[in-house]
Amino acid sequence: MNKSRGFLIPREVETPKELQLRVTPMELKFKDTMVGKVYRQSITVHNVGRSNQKIRFLEPVKPQFKLVFPSVDKEIASGLQMTAVVEYHPNKNENISDQLLIAVGNKAIEIPLIGLIPVCQLEIKPDVDFGTLVANSKVYSKEVKIINRGKAAGKFAALYQGQFPIVIFPTNGIVEPMSSKIIKVDFCADQPSLVNEVAKVSLQGHPDIFLNIRVRVVEQILELLNLSGNQKVECIHFGSAFFGTSKIEHALLYNNSPEPINWVAIIQNDSVGEELGTNTQQRTDVAINNLAFIRQIKNMDITTFISCVPNEGRLLPYQKTKITFCFSPKIITEGKKDYDPSHRQDYAVFLRFESVGSKDGFLRDNDSKTIKNEQLQKLELALTGSGLPVLVQFNSGNFLTFPTCSFGECSKISFNMENRSKSLPVMYRFRKTAHFRIRPERGSVDEGCMQKVTSSFIPHQIGVFKVKQFIDFIGPVADKNYQSLSLRPFYNIHLVFKGACKISNKKVVFQINPGISPIATNPTGQFLVKDLTTYKESAPVAMLQSALTTIHNHQSSKEAAEGVLVAFPNDRTASIRPGDPEKHFRTIFTKIPRHNYVDTEFAYTDSEILHKKAHDDYYRKYIDSLRNARLKKQAGKSKEDVYAYDSVDIGIYPTSGMKSPKLLQSNLEVMVPRLIQCNVKPYQLLCTRNIESKEAMALGRKVLKALKSFPSTFSEKRDCKLILTPKQIHQVIIERN
Template sequence: MWTSFSSLRMIPSCELEVASLVDFGTLVANSKVYFKEIRIINHGKAPGIFKTDYQGQLPILMSPASGVVEAKSSMILRVNFCADQPRIVNELAKVSLQGCPDIHFSIKAHVVEQIIELLNMNSDKKLECIRFGSVFFGTSKIEQAVLYNNSPESINWVAIIQDDSVGGEMGTNIRQRTDVALNNLTYLNKIKNIDITNFISCVPNEGTLLPYQKVIITFCFSPKLVFDGKKDIDPSHRQDYAVFLRFESVGSKDGFLRNDNYKTIKSDQFQKVELALTGSGLPVLLHFDPGEVLNFTPCFMGERSDILCIVQNRSKSLPVTYRFQKTAHFKIDPEKGKIDEGCIQNVMCSFIPHQIGNFKVKQVIDIIGPVADENLQSSSMKPFYHIYLEFNSICKPFTKKVVMKINPGISPLITNPIGHLVVSDLENYKVQAPVAMLQSARTHIHDHRTNEESMKDALIAFPNDRAASIRSEDNRKHFRTIFTKIPRHTYVDPDFAYTDFEKLEKKAHKNYYDNYIKYLRSVRLQKEEERKCMYSYDYTDIGIEPASGLKSPSLSEVEIEESQSSAECLIKANQLLSTKKIASKEMESLERKVPKGLKAYPSTLHEKYDCNLILTPKQIHQVIVGKDI
């Protein structure tokens, strides 16, 4: 009996072991298949057989369904779960192990929605609308919000402006009567085709959010005036905008998740968030009394002429900050200021001439406001609009009698440097003056010393140029007095006069640049001659008559598409996607003919470069899957 018992104990057997819990944790309902691996361990000395069984209704699959675990080894059992919809999973699966009773292990998971939220900057409340209010055309209004990924998985997102949604307003004046608006059909057709992405921007407008990460989004509203054909700008040029901006995860364009075992479930209501944006663009309305053309009373130099100009801000919504640019001979007081909505400002415009003549100038008025910087995330105060006033006036000259006896042969024609005292009978002496210089050679009464050789090429010095004689003068020029013919003394200051070496150096320097300019001129003339020879007409008659039937070659469809694609401007980094643009590109792509033969591998450098590109979420969202070839 002892012997038989011992022999039973020596028979090899299997000893299988498996975990009792499979926990997937928190998952996102995006129809992805997640898996967990558990090990079935055999501690025995003989192979063991196992078999799995799941009788539930959830998309859970275990593989392999059965198998053999070798002695002193293990085998991986893979549990697959498809997170198709939000739910709390707590299922039991059975594993039959050889030589052991059946084991039930638990499968747990918490499936949540992939939620994108837009929160207020000051609080964690959800943001549904941003009201920019009223701004002048050419200025910008900036608001910020927080985009929040309230899910345990990273998400690629993109912002799309819905410019074709119901309830949107694109530049219409909502305060205008319907019959007046319908009267201007040209303007209505024009605003239908405006690109709203040029007025509203969002930075950043694409990216990747990590689990439970927040990012600050900057919205910029920069309205531009769309003219309706009217020359005069009035309050009717008001343009109101109401658009919707959608933030959505990349890949949720259709918004449907499909499962083979279950009906189609629409589950994208949390994968995107919609934001309303409203704002109005207003023109600058400044009225000037007595008008935009100011005629100042003529005055003499040193006097002034004033006009009181009343500037009225006719806008009832926004104040105006102005600044007068500086203009010669005119002065504005105050030069800059701020006029509140519906208020007036008295501005004193003065004409203070500093020279004689007629004046007709344009006075520029800068209207200053917040203008968005290049990054579209900040703004600075800059001139965004200019108003022009016209100033007209005359500065009259005046004359005085010269209280002195005129001697035009000796005295200068103008007796002071600023020209107030002008000789009134100057015309009588234009032919004869200066008489003393012309008649000096005939008189010899005052001659003291005569040296014909030294005074042969001498120049005549007037008596009143003594102050100018003390200067560094050219040694080659000689001066003598009018009557005595004595050489004029010229003082040369040795501290400022050129030395002989400096004179040679100056002359060499002048000759160098003279030669250099001559060389440049010769090169230019040579190039012009070569250009004439290159584009010269060939008068040889080859027998071709003008308009004799020659036609340009017709382009193929591929060449036309390539030229159109190259002419299209690419979407800028800060420019938003719009539903109209996506729809037009989708229609164009689906109607485009696809060649039968497709390349399996890139051959050209451009194709290789394109294949190595990593697409951004904005680019991925524009990928369109069309029909089969």
């Protein structure tokens, strides 16, 4: 059946809505077509009117498009639809367009037909947002993906002509079909700024696109806040403290930046405004006359009395950590032991918190040649404090002589202890000393006040006593980790006490009243010691003389026994335990064997005694055998027996024909001197003076051997596994040869 061509029948073109028809789709587009292949698409016509409609399909003009439909004319009932198929036969590698007409009476609907060859479809996101970065001279990268959704390769090109350190790579290239290509946008955060730049990107088949690059660069700021976190801390005043005591203050170290930071605390030496041990309250002429002492304190190590815990660490973004500052003044003597109120030492030092990384920046200005990294703000903290000596004075002097007293008596001396310090109270404690007693033994004396102290001499024996009475002064002293304080003695002085105890002239006689009244008695009938002086002869006390009597002589005691001991009346007064059964005692007067009481409930039986003795003998023999074996072994060693391990002689001489094993390179230990010897204690601060001296020493040392590419010895492998702390990294020196 021959079909009519659209250009042979002039029609009035109408829209499907006017003809009460719904055509789907309204356009037939054949994409990514290739020569020699056939492509098909269907088109549907739906009658939305209330009556039947007769339609006619008119074939396209160009032969590449062909309508596949069983009949040209077709009547569609109301509410029904029909489908036709259009084939596309490309014969050239070019885009072809035509139209398909659907006639309804004298009116027609036009359906465009388009045949497209394969093309590229490049897509790219127009925004690159780095967010908030820290100005640390690091290079940050972002990846931008160019996607080709087409079936042909496409070209792209990128160009940036701004003044900021932005680099795009690659600047041009080809994206393969149904693939993607990544381009990198690098930005160097060298200084704080707000970047909002554009880069021109050309995509094949699209108009030029502008790539928006946005960056917010801020400083990596370390802030020191109070414990409440609402106020910055620029200076910490420790106030006054006695030499040997400590004072502690706390603060919060805050990382006010979006990146983690490794930090370290360093004491600055020889900075402007530094004071080390000078008395700021003394006159200028006095200070000029004491220049030798000023030069001596200038060389002191600041880290011995200023501590910061922790003094290194790592802070996450916007993290806070608690820092403890400890001030422990140490006295620097001028060759004298007695201190006056003018021996005051004031301190003002500066502590700097630095981020660990590159010490010197690499970006320089073309004009001033200054390092930009050194222009950034650094956290600096001032620490002030004063050290005071303990000034205690006694109105009676340091040597006290007590009046002589007899045994059992006591003598007292009262004196005043004055605290001459006008800034701090002092806590004291008198140590315990034999024959002397102090009241009050401990207490506190406010600044500029006095305390009355009473010392008593109570001798416990006869003689002359000269002792040192030590006085401990108690105050807050820091522990080993410098994070807490405890009250401990930090300083002591001594007084010299001298006292004598003489012999009493009174003779003490026991008062014995056996029932016979003496010659001289008092009204109560008792003999008194004071009455003894009137009688030159023996005391008129009725006592029997046992030596002149014979009532204790017994017939059974006349026989002498060997090994018999004399029992005294008070030899067992402290215990009722049975005596040694091997020892025999007799009484001192009657000479009869003394009764040996044995408590059967607690005493050993005969069998238990034998068992205990056998047990002791067994271990004694065992220890003796070990000793004899050791002595025999030591005596048996000789030069001839050094190689006599076997009694059979096989004719081999020791070390004959043996060679030393070959050493491998891994067994060789090469001692390479360290560049920096990190002898810093964990709680000790770094100071610029020590770092400079170590750096000069390291740079002046000759390089004995170059570094290896790979570790070979055990020590080198061990060193390569070490993870350096921020304090150690800060002391690493890298210098070109």
